[in-house]
Amino acid sequence: MDDTDSEDELPPGWEERSTKDGWVYYANHDEMRTQWEHPKTGKKKRCAGDLPYGWEQNTNEHGQIVYVDHINKRSTYFDPRQVFTVEDVMVKPKRYDGNSAALEILQGRDLSDKVVLITGGNSGIGFETARSFALHGAHVILACRNLSRANKAVSSIQEDWQKARVEAMMCDLASLRSVREFADSFKAKKLPLHILVCNAAVCTQPWSLTEDGLESTFQVCHLGHFLLVQCLQEVLCRSAPARVVVVSSESHRFTDLLDSCGKVDLARLSPPRKEYWSMLAYNRAKLCNILFSNELHRRLSPHGVSSNAVHPGNMMYTAIHRSWWLMTFLFTLARPFTKSLQQGAATSVYCAVAPELEGLGGMYFNNCFRCEPSAQAQDPDAAAGLWELSERLVAQGETMGQIRAI
Numbered sequence: 001m002d003d004t005d006s007e008d009e010l011p012p013g014w015e016e017r018s019t020k021d022g023w024v025y026y027a028n029h030d031e032m033r034t035q036w037e038h039p040k041t042g043k044k045k046r047c048a049g050d051l052p053y054g055w056e057q058n059t060n061e062h063g064q065i066v067y068v069d070h071i072n073k074r075s076t077y078f079d080p081r082q083v084f085t086v087e088d089v090m091v092k093p094k095r096y097d098g099n100s101a102a103l104e105i106l107q108g109r110d111l112s113d114k115v116v117l118i119t120g121g122n123s124g125i126g127f128e129t130a131r132s133f134a135l136h137g138a139h140v141i142l143a144c145r146n147l148s149r150a151n152k153a154v155s156s157i158q159e160d161w162q163k164a165r166v167e168a169m170m171c172d173l174a175s176l177r178s179v180r181e182f183a184d185s186f187k188a189k190k191l192p193l194h195i196l197v198c199n200a201a202v203c204t205q206p207w208s209l210t211e212d213g214l215e216s217t218f219q220v221c222h223l224g225h226f227l228l229v230q231c232l233q234e235v236l237c238r239s240a241p242a243r244v245v246v247v248s249s250e251s252h253r254f255t256d257l258l259d260s261c262g263k264v265d266l267a268r269l270s271p272p273r274k275e276y277w278s279m280l281a282y283n284r285a286k287l288c289n290i291l292f293s294n295e296l297h298r299r300l301s302p303h304g305v306s307s308n309a310v311h312p313g314n315m316m317y318t319a320i321h322r323s324w325w326l327m328t329f330l331f332t333l334a335r336p337f338t339k340s341l342q343q344g345a346a347t348s349v350y351c352a353v354a355p356e357l358e359g360l361g362g363m364y365f366n367n368c369f370r371c372e373p374s375a376q377a378q379d380p381d382a383a384a385g386l387w388e389l390s391e392r393l394v395a396q397g398e399t400m401g402q403i404r405a406i
Contacts (some may be wrong), residue, residue: 014039018047018079019065047081053110053137054161055080070161071103071135098313098367102132102345105368109353112137115191115239116352117232119143119173119225120200122153125247125312128345129197131157133352134164139191143171143182143200143228173200173224174210176397183231192239193232195352198225198246201285207276212397215270217278221285222269226292226390227397233300240304241358244296245351248289248309250366253374255283257291257382264385266393288386290364290373295383297361306361308351312344313367 010016013030024045027034036044051057054071068075096105111133121130121142134140134157144150150168157166171182186193201221208216214223229236229244236242259265267275269284293309300307350368351357364373376382 052108096368100346101342102349105349106136114138114194116195117141118197122150125344126199128341129348134166135161139165142168145172173220176212179227193235196244203282204278207273217281218269222288227394236305237303242305244307245348246289246293246309249286250311251283252287290377291383291386294362295387308361309364310347311366313339
């Protein structure tokens with residue numbers, strides 16, 4: 001018998017297979033025979049556990065057992081349980097980085113007991129985040145402003161995996177009334193909420209005010225998400241352990257929110273037209289995201305809800321810059337060098353599912369690594385001040401909505 005590098009490695013001409021009930025047997029192609037014992041060790045073994053999520057065991061027309069991977073759309077005679085074992089995942093955890101993709105992080109995971117809510121999940125990074133969760137069994141809800149595009153995103157995911165549980169619901173973050181209506185509709189479903197990804201954002205927008213009288217970039221990127229979490233806070237706590245992931249950006253480093261007295265300045269967050277610059281508004285909103293995430297974790301972590309902020313990665317081609325032709329042109333030139341959207345979704349997915357982050361929060365991640373945000377993003381007084389200001393703004397918005405209704 002030929003020597004091999006490992007005691008468990010099969011000699012040339014042998015193949016390892018498994019029966020329908022998981023017993024492993026060995027086929028000798030040279031001698032056209034099979035046996036239960038390993039040809040070198042003489043041991044018998046059996047596959048443990050269920051098939052990984054997305055796999056199905058079938059029998060072909062010749063009576064042979066075939067394993068179908070519906071997610072990657074391929075078939076094999078090899079039992080995937082012989083590769084994707086619980087022991088492999090637990091003993092040999094992989095370190096992810098900027099080259100990792102969301103589907104890679106979720107490989108072998110069964111999320112069929114999880115409910116995931118993603119804002120802005122109909123396109124870009126949000127879509128890849130939603131698709132990755134749905135293809136691994138989670139019940140995914142896309143909270144989107146444009147319901148038509150959201151329904152197309154749902155159809156696209158279900159084309160990939162017909163059993164995917166994914167649905168779209170209307171939620172316009174530029175309208176506090178719409179956010180409240182969405183929250184009421186979600187709570188009427190009587191579902192838990194295990195993962196909330198605050199992903200939606202706008203960038204390089206021309207100056208405009210929302211129906212609530214606030215600058216639109218600030219309201220869409222921060223205040224709408226703030227109200228959404230407030231409205232769903234009880235659901236998150238009942239679903240504990242639960243996680244909130246807030247998508248921020250490295251651009252938070254290039255601005256500040258405080259006035260000369262060290263207070264969070266509303267005039268900077270929602271400036272008048274003559275003092276508005278679109279990129280500065282975006283940078284400030286992204287700084288709000290980290291401060292909000294930190295304060296949210298401080299308040300809800302005692303109830304089993306953790307929160308972390310993430311930067312999805314530099315140089316990523318998305319449609320978020322579509323309002324500014326120059327930025328679109330520059331990103332078009334740089335597109336061959338940009339990260340894929342699957343790689344962009346990886347950090348959000350990692351913070352949503354990583355076992356080593358269970359119960360941990362108030363942190364900032366870039367390319368699946370924890371890093372230090374700007375000094376102001378770590379200021380607990382600034383985080384508390386932004387929270388108090390946000391509470392006043394959503395309360396005023398509710399009052400104005402009641403007045404308009406009358």
